[in-house]
Amino acid sequence: MQEKLLEVRNLKKYFNTKKGLLHAVDDVNFYINRGETLGLVGESGCGKSTTGRVVLRLLEATGGEIIFEGSDILQYDKYQMREMRKQMQIVFQDPFASLNPRMSVSEIIAEPLVVNKVFSNRKEMQARVKELMETVGLAERLTQTYPHELDGGRRQRIGIARALALRPKFIVQDEPVSALDVSIQAQILNLMADLQKEFGLTYLFISHDLSVVKHVSDRIAVMYLGKIVELSDYKSMFKDPKHPYTQALLSAIPVPRIDIQRERVLLEGDVPSPINPPDGCRFYGRCRYRQDICKETTPELKNIGEDRFVACHFTNNLKAAVK
Amino acid sequence: MKDNNLLEIKDLTIHYITNDGTVRAVENMNLEIGKGETLGLVGETGAGKTTTALGIMQLVPDPPGKIVGGEIIFEGENLIGKSHAELRRIRGNKISMIFQDPMTSLNPVMTVGDQIAEVIKLHQKSNAKDALEKAKEMLTRVGIPAERSKEYPHQFSGGMRQRVVIAIALACNPTLLIADEPTTALDVTIQAQVLDLMKKLKDEYKTSMIMITHDLGIVAEVCDKVAIMYAGNVIEYTDKNRLFKDPKHPYTIGLFNSIPDIEEDEDRLKPIKGLMPDPTDLPSGCPFHPRCDKATAICAEKAPQNTEIEPGHFVKCLLFEA
Numbered sequence: 346m347q348e349k350l351l352e353v354r355n356l357k358k359y360f361n362t363k364k365g366l367l368h369a370v371d372d373v374n375f376y377i378n379r380g381e382t383l384g385l386v387g388e389s390g391c392g393k394s395t396t397g398r399v400v401l402r403l404l405e406a407t408g409g410e411i412i413f414e415g416s417d418i419l420q421y422d423k424y425q426m427r428e429m430r431k432q433m434q435i436v437f438q439d440p441f442a443s444l445n446p447r448m449s450v451s452e453i454i455a456e457p458l459v460v461n462k463v464f465s466n467r468k469e470m471q472a473r474v475k476e477l478m479e480t481v482g483l484a485e486r487l488t489q490t491y492p493h494e495l496d497g498g499r500r501q502r503i504g505i506a507r508a509l510a511l512r513p514k515f516i517v518q519d520e521p522v523s524a525l526d527v528s529i530q531a532q533i534l535n536l537m538a539d540l541q542k543e544f545g546l547t548y549l550f551i552s553h554d555l556s557v558v559k560h561v562s563d564r565i566a567v568m569y570l571g572k573i574v575e576l577s578d579y580k581s582m583f584k585d586p587k588h589p590y591t592q593a594l595l596s597a598i599p600v601p602r603i604d605i606q607r608e609r610v611l612l613e614g615d616v617p618s619p620i621n622p623p624d625g626c627r628f629y630g631r632c633r634y635r636q637d638i639c640k641e642t643t644p645e646l647k648n649i650g651e652d653r654f655v656a657c658h659f660t661n662n663l664k665a666a667v668k
Numbered sequence: 669m670k671d672n673n674l675l676e677i678k679d680l681t682i683h684y685i686t687n688d689g690t691v692r693a694v695e696n697m698n699l700e701i702g703k704g705e706t707l708g709l710v711g712e713t714g715a716g717k718t719t720t721a722l723g724i725m726q727l728v729p730d731p732p733g734k735i736v737g738g739e740i741i742f743e744g745e746n747l748i749g750k751s752h753a754e755l756r757r758i759r760g761n762k763i764s765m766i767f768q769d770p771m772t773s774l775n776p777v778m779t780v781g782d783q784i785a786e787v788i789k790l791h792q793k794s795n796a797k798d799a800l801e802k803a804k805e806m807l808t809r810v811g812i813p814a815e816r817s818k819e820y821p822h823q824f825s826g827g828m829r830q831r832v833v834i835a836i837a838l839a840c841n842p843t844l845l846i847a848d849e850p851t852t853a854l855d856v857t858i859q860a861q862v863l864d865l866m867k868k869l870k871d872e873y874k875t876s877m878i879m880i881t882h883d884l885g886i887v888a889e890v891c892d893k894v895a896i897m898y899a900g901n902v903i904e905y906t907d908k909n910r911l912f913k914d915p916k917h918p919y920t921i922g923l924f925n926s927i928p929d930i931e932e933d934e935d936r937l938k939p940i941k942g943l944m945p946d947p948t949d950l951p952s953g954c955p956f957h958p959r960c961d962k963a964t965a966i967c968a969e970k971a972p973q974n975t976e977i978e979p980g981h982f983v984k985c986l987l988f989e990a
Contacts, residue, residue: 355966388855496943526712527882531926531939538936553855560928560937585932597860599885601927603912611864615825 431528440500680738689948711897770829783818
């Protein structure tokens with residue numbers, strides 16, 4: 346039986362803006378099993394990065410529960426949370442902005458160890474830093490270099506080493522390879538897979554790149570305007586996407602093959618504003634199957650069997666919707 | 669020049685001469701583009717794709733850039749050595765360019781209608797009113813209602829802005845369109861819309877196109893021919909079908925292996941080992957040899973020549989030199 350490491354229930358994050366309330370994350374539910382990777386995909390502004398940050402309490406949630414190993418971390422005070430953070434880490438998208446330019450590679454990787462007073466002895470700490478650098482494939486001669494001297498791939502390895510320093514159980518990967526060239530991207534993806542196996546890590550992998558997400562994830566959640574519209578294992582999702590948005594999203598990927606012709610579902614228009622969204626399905630305006638009910642009632646994320654979840658009034662029945 | 673060719677690049681070499689050394693951005697490039705054809709120019713950061721585009725437009729910043737040698741024959745005439753006035757009549761008129769980031773390539777304090785009309789006024793000697801009419805027509809062509817011509821770039825979304833840029837680029841009906849990563853800044857569903865639009869307009873106007881991209885998926889979708897670049901060199905150049913069915917150069921093969929395949933399951937990716945070389949200090953011999961699985965001792969010594977392994981399939985690799 347698989348055990349849930351993290352469960353998110355009715356998670357909400359609203360931002361007050363001049364124009365009104367921005368629903369960045371709106372009533373999101375998911376769980377991640379121990380040792381598993383949950384991919385979180387969606388386009389810019391859909392709330393995927395905000396979700397990642399709220400889960401770590403880097404941003405305070407507006408409402409909901411975040412159950413990590415059985416207890417709701419939203420109830421934790423500052424001190425409990427600081428302990429908790431050793432278990433949960435993050436790797437950021439931009440390896441240029443997320444590393445302090447005035448710290449050397451070893452100082453950056455040692456920082457979490459220093460902050461949490463893990464070692465009393467300097468030598469032991471340096472040994473741990475050395476071990477971490479080796480784990481992520483950074484040459485020892487780079488210990489005293491600074492981030493600006495290194496390329497994007499190596500910088501991202503520093504970010505990963507730093508995230509591993511406190512031996513976490515759970516890592517949020519927020520677009521960790523989006524800034525990298527494909528040949529380097531493949532190296533980093535392999536590294537992350539190796540680390541997951543070696544240390545039994547659980548990942549929340551956030552990305553806009555569907556082929557990358559499919560490659561790394563066990564299950565995938567698709568977000569649209571602050572809501573999860575579909576969540577299922579990667580195989581069923583790619584074979585038979587149920588939500589009209591997932592269908593369009595998957596069909597829009599340019600596939601680097603010439604032997605496969607795919608039917609493309611072109612969406613009209615752009616993603617609408619998440620500020621004061623109207624009732625009903627968020628995808629209403631762009632959906633080719635839309636009906637009156639979609640405008641009035643917000644579809645719930647329902648289990649349609651085999652642990653597949655879809656938020657659409659016409660799941661399994663899309664054709665009937667367009668009579 | 670062959671009859672059907674619109675553009676021929678012959679032995680083009682562009683260097684950037686900096687205090688830290690000479691960057692060999694483009695080395696001995698040979699490419700041809702036929703009328704109505706789309707050439708994909710593929711490579712990773714620093715491969716020389718954008719420099720090639722700027723070279724064709726004669727816009728390489730000088731200093732530090734220098735076109736060291738070669739010819740760029742466009743419609744039968746060498747663009748290198750043309751006067752500023754002559755080039756100005758070509759740019760934006762016969763050759764136009766779409767840049768990656770639509771926010772930085774549009775003027776934020778000018779309405780989009782005026783920006784499209786500007787090109788038309790400059791090149792077609794029409795008066796302001798006619799130009800604006802034509803601009804509105806262009807807007808509708810790219811799927812934006814004509815009444816939005818009075819709006820400013822910030823009032824549009826990323827995808828819409830790129831449509832405006834496309835309208836500007838096509839306003840004078842160019843024979844060659846250079847698109848430098850036109851959809852990289854866009855979300856995938858918007859990218860699909862923009863690519864679809866570009867394909868449609870390209871066919872309608874019978875424009876030739878150079879599509880600069882790092883995404884082989886986009887190449888599969890829109891290109892007829894492909895040139896793969898690595899460290900300033902075109903290392904493989906052939907038609908799309910051959911490249912996808914039977915890639916020859918170890919770097920091309922490595923690129924394909926690095927991309928997660930969306931149609932199949934695979935446990936591990938097979939990345940290219942190592943890192944991109946320092947452009948001011950390229951490895952001796954073949955610039956790819958330190959990362960190449962098939963490299964032998966000679967690869968570090970001898971620079972590979974462009975070899976035609978079968979008609980229309982060029983590879984720069986010692987493995988294929990007789």
